[in-house]
Amino acid sequence: MSSEWPLWEIFIRGQHGLNHRHVGSLHAPDAEMAIRHARDVYTRRNEGVSIWAVKSDDIVASAPSEKGPLFDPSNSKVYRHPTFFDIPDEAGHM
Amino acid sequence: MAEADLFEFLTRMGDNTLILGHRVSEWCGHAPVLEEDIALANTALDLIGQTQLWLGLAAEVEGKGRTADDLAFLRDAGAFRNLLLVERPNGDFGQTLMRQFLFDAWHHAMLSALCQSADPRVAAIAEKAVKEVAYHLERSADLVIRLGDGTEESHGRMQAALDDIWPYAGEMFLADATDAAMAEAGVAPDPAALKPVWQATVGEVLSDATLTAPDTDFSHKGGRIGIHTEHLGYILAEMQFLQRAYPGAVW
Numbered sequence: 001m002s003s004e005w006p007l008w009e010i011f012i013r014g015q016h017g018l019n020h021r022h023v024g025s026l027h028a029p030d031a032e033m034a035i036r037h038a039r040d041v042y043t044r045r046n047e048g049v050s051i052w053a054v055k056s057d058d059i060v061a062s063a064p065s066e067k068g069p070l071f072d073p074s075n076s077k078v079y080r081h082p083t084f085f086d087i088p089d090e091a092g093h094m
Numbered sequence: 095m096a097e098a099d100l101f102e103f104l105t106r107m108g109d110n111t112l113i114l115g116h117r118v119s120e121w122c123g124h125a126p127v128l129e130e131d132i133a134l135a136n137t138a139l140d141l142i143g144q145t146q147l148w149l150g151l152a153a154e155v156e157g158k159g160r161t162a163d164d165l166a167f168l169r170d171a172g173a174f175r176n177l178l179l180v181e182r183p184n185g186d187f188g189q190t191l192m193r194q195f196l197f198d199a200w201h202h203a204m205l206s207a208l209c210q211s212a213d214p215r216v217a218a219i220a221e222k223a224v225k226e227v228a229y230h231l232e233r234s235a236d237l238v239i240r241l242g243d244g245t246e247e248s249h250g251r252m253q254a255a256l257d258d259i260w261p262y263a264g265e266m267f268l269a270d271a272t273d274a275a276m277a278e279a280g281v282a283p284d285p286a287a288l289k290p291v292w293q294a295t296v297g298e299v300l301s302d303a304t305l306t307a308p309d310t311d312f313s314h315k316g317g318r319i320g321i322h323t324e325h326l327g328y329i330l331a332e333m334q335f336l337q338r339a340y341p342g343a344v345w
Contacts, residue, residue: 005127026129029240036233037129040136 008034009059010042011052020052028053099275100213101156102175103282105165106272106318108148109176112166113326114197115141116333117184126187133233137194140226147219167337171326178317179262181326185255188241188248192255195234196296200266202231203291204283212280235299242303249304256305264313266292 005027011020023042028034034053043051062070074080119138125131149162179197184190205227208220241248267289269277276282300307316322336343 027127028129032236036236037133040133041129044132044136 005029007056008038008053009056010034010038011054012038012042012048013050013052014048016049020050023047025056096275097155097157099272100281101152102272103276104148104152104155104216105173106175108145108152108162108165109174110180110197110201111141111148112145113174113176113329114180114194115139115145116329117180117182118190118194120184121190130187134190137230137233140223140230144219144223144226147222151215151219163337167334171322171330172320174317174320174322174326174330176317176322176326177262177265178314178323179259179265181317181323181329182259182262183325185258186251188251189255189258191234191237191241192252193259194230195238195299196259196263198227198231198234199292199295199299200263200288202227203288203295207283207288211282216281231295235295238299238305239303242300242305252303253305256300257308260308261310261312262314264311265315265317268313268315268318270319 006029007025008028009025010023012023013020026034026037026041028037031053035051038051038053042048115138118134118141121131121134122138123131125134145166146162149165153160153162153165177197179193182189182193202224205220205224209217209224211217211220238252242252243249244252267285269285273282273285277284296307
């Protein structure tokens with residue numbers, strides 16, 4: 001039966017001010033039930049203050065086969081990290 | 095108001111949640127889908143948690159040194175005060191849901207009224223429990239509508255479930271001397287006063303679910319004074335076995 005229900009990705013915000021984080025996925029027939037199921041499956045231990053449910057079909061993902069072209073070029077660009085500045089002592093730890 | 099009346103009332107509340115909680119927990123690992131399995135287990139745990147509060151207070155009021163555990167595990171069927179409705183077998187998923195919905199609609203109305211109880215201990219338990227039960231009601235009402243107004247198969251099962259459980263609903267609104275004493279003292283509402291609220295909730299949901307309640311006022315009764323169906327004995331046999339076989343056993 002669950003194979004007939006679409007898959008949903010669940011995002012929970014743990015506290016006000018934090019981002020929603022992906023916590024897992026579940027099956028549900030529609031958006032309202034997805035939220036209910038998420039409440040029952042993923043917030044039993046007081047994890048959240050807000051739930052997002054997104055149909056897994058609607059997530060666009062980068063393809064593992066494109067890993068090289070996508071990510072390799074940034075490997076050799078150390079100057080993109082702000083590590084070449086001297087931090088004044090008064091600024092303390094950053 | 096006699097303490098004995100208050101004890102009686104508290105065991106009625108606690109035995110309802112204990113027996114229904116146990117019934118619902120029987121689904122654990124057997125529900126149609128994982129998501130419903132966890133939701134049912136959550137509901138069962140909520141009810142068992144409320145039982146600890148009601149029977150804990152009952153034991154305290156009784157003042158004979160018994161605990162909530164003693165009341166749950168060492169009383170015989172004749173001493174249980176739950177509605178016959180909650181000891182009905184689980185049947186299929188539809189029967190379980192319909193039983194839950196009819197109970198939730200009453201439970202929510204009852205707890206809402208108990209939040210105004212003249213006994214602050216009763217009001218405190220009701221205030222904690224009513225939030226949990228608001229969700230139980232939201233969930234069971236939604237599923238009754240979805241399945242009632244669903245496929246031909248699900249509609250047929252929900253209507254059959256309603257026909258089957260309906261004659262057990264009326265017991266929720268019957269009053270006896272204990273209820274009169276509670277109402278007189280302002281501790282709990284007159285059970286009959288909850289009926290209009292219950293009927294409004296149930297009527298609206300059944301209509302949305304395209305289901306028809308049987309046209310009868312007949313009601314089985316007896317659970318609230320300790321006269322039970324044979325089903326309770328089997329529940330207690332399983333639930334109480336360990337404490338009966340190994341008295342005083344602890345984790």
